[in-house]
Amino acid sequence: METFRGKHIILPKSKDWKLIDETDKYSFQQRLRCKMGTQLSPRELWDIHPTWTYRELLQNTKMCTLYPFPIGMKVLDMFKPKRWLDPTAGWGDRLRCAIEYGCEYVGVDSNKSMQKAYNSIIQDKAINKSKYKVICSKFQDAEITGKFDLVFTSPPFYTKEVYEHMVHWKSVDEFTNEFLFPLLNKAYLHLESKGHLVLYIEDSTEEEFITIMKNYVHEKLAGLEYEGAFYYEGTKPRPYYVWKKINNRRMRRNTGLEVKIGGYKDYDVNKIVLANSSDKKTFIGKLDYFASGYINNLLVGSLRVKHIDNSYVIREVYVIPEKRGLGYGKVLVVKILEFLKKKKLPIYLYVDPANIVAIQLYKKLGFKLVKKNDIYGDKYKI
Numbered sequence: 297m298e299t300f301r302g303k304h305i306i307l308p309k310s311k312d313w314k315l316i317d318e319t320d321k322y323s324f325q326q327r328l329r330c331k332m333g334t335q336l337s338p339r340e341l342w343d344i345h346p347t348w349t350y351r352e353l354l355q356n357t358k359m360c361t362l363y364p365f366p367i368g369m370k371v372l373d374m375f376k377p378k379r380w381l382d383p384t385a386g387w388g389d390r391l392r393c394a395i396e397y398g399c400e401y402v403g404v405d406s407n408k409s410m411q412k413a414y415n416s417i418i419q420d421k422a423i424n425k426s427k428y429k430v431i432c433s434k435f436q437d438a439e440i441t442g443k444f445d446l447v448f449t450s451p452p453f454y455t456k457e458v459y460e461h462m463v464h465w466k467s468v469d470e471f472t473n474e475f476l477f478p479l480l481n482k483a484y485l486h487l488e489s490k491g492h493l494v495l496y497i498e499d500s501t502e503e504e505f506i507t508i509m510k511n512y513v514h515e516k517l518a519g520l521e522y523e524g525a526f527y528y529e530g531t532k533p534r535p536y537y538v539w540k541k542i543n544n545r546r547m548r549r550n551t552g553l554e555v556k557i558g559g560y561k562d563y564d565v566n567k568i569v570l571a572n573s574s575d576k577k578t579f580i581g582k583l584d585y586f587a588s589g590y591i592n593n594l595l596v597g598s599l600r601v602k603h604i605d606n607s608y609v610i611r612e613v614y615v616i617p618e619k620r621g622l623g624y625g626k627v628l629v630v631k632i633l634e635f636l637k638k639k640k641l642p643i644y645l646y647v648d649p650a651n652i653v654a655i656q657l658y659k660k661l662g663f664k665l666v667k668k669n670d671i672y673g674d675k676y677k678i
Contacts, residue, residue, distance in 0.1 A: 297533060298525040305526035306533055310366035319362050322413040323387040330360035331458040363450055367528050368393035375492050377446035383435040383479050384449045388417050395421045395428060403430035404438045436478040443488035450496040468503045477512055481652035484517050493539040515617060516653060553624050554590045555631040569598045569614045587632045589624050597624045599632060607642040626657055646672035
């Protein structure tokens with residue numbers, strides 16, 4: 297077991313079933329339609345055996361679980377949020393926690409059938425109803441404004457529980473690339489300095505992805521400092537992973553990167569970091585440029601610039617995996633911009649719209665969106 301801020305912390309299991317089960321007043325029917333893995337949902341099984349009692353139903357299948365309300369309150373007491381973002385709002389348990397605690401809450405859920413339940417919880421329990429809302433959308437697509445001092449959620453544990461309107465991922469790669477990484481990117485974007493990201497999530501029995509998640513944060517989200525994990529006493533200790541967004545003065549610096557810029561006559565394949573080491577066809581044209589970044593004479597990153605239609609397009613910004621998260625990509629882009637601006641031609645680049653961290657960086661450098669969903673991604677100009 298890991299420590300959290302140097303201590304082993306296990307939150308004791310709550311047996312206040314009445315308090316926990318209160319959420320079922322609002323979302324029991326939706327929970328019946330949730331599947332455990334590849335099993336039939338309880339609703340589907342009950343339709344096959346309509347004479348069964350609820351007890352008999354539970355003897356033949358498992359229900360997707362509620363989030364324990366008392367534990368949610370303990371988590372809020374630990375982090376004391378004023379504004380909480382919940383990327384996967386679940387059955388409404390954490391919305392109840394936010395109302396009871398008194399902090400502002402923005403939840404997101406792609407399950408359309410849950411909207412009535414969320415609205416009923418707000419109507420029944422909130423005094424200042426404007427402080428609470430749940431957006432019906434995938435988190436990646438949700439329009440969210442402002443910063444939050446807490447991003448806390450319990451995402452799907454891969455395919456352990458399958459909710460209505462949820463994407464059915466065929467592999468861990470699909471789960472991480474299409475859901476978990478975009479969630480982390482967007483959470484980082486909306487987390488204020490010194491705020492916390494808390495994820496209640498664990499490996500599934502079939503697949504492991506927690507190490508992949510941690511490595512991604514370490515490599516891609518340099519502004520998140522890992523504080524460890526605390527646990528909830530379930531049938532076994534259930535982990536809550538915690539990161540803190542550090543301020544700019546404490547972020548890992550990109551000092552020591554030597555950047556060399558060259559053109560057609562200077563180029564050879566050994567001056568470019570290849571995303572695929574088997575790709576030996578990389579080349580540049582007579583009006584193109586490249587930039588290479590070195591630490592102690594070791595090539596750690598590079599980019600290329602194509603001359604297209606009397607403009608420059610920055611492409612293939614790439615840093616070797618073990619040197620990511622240190623700001624080297626930013627330095628490469630800044631240096632090539634200083635060089636290209638002297639040429640007095642328009643400068644463009646293309647970004648995957650899911651790469652929130654890169655978009656945030658390029659906007660800070662002065663790039664503005666000029667076209668969405670172009671052939672290579674969203675098109676930006678400086």
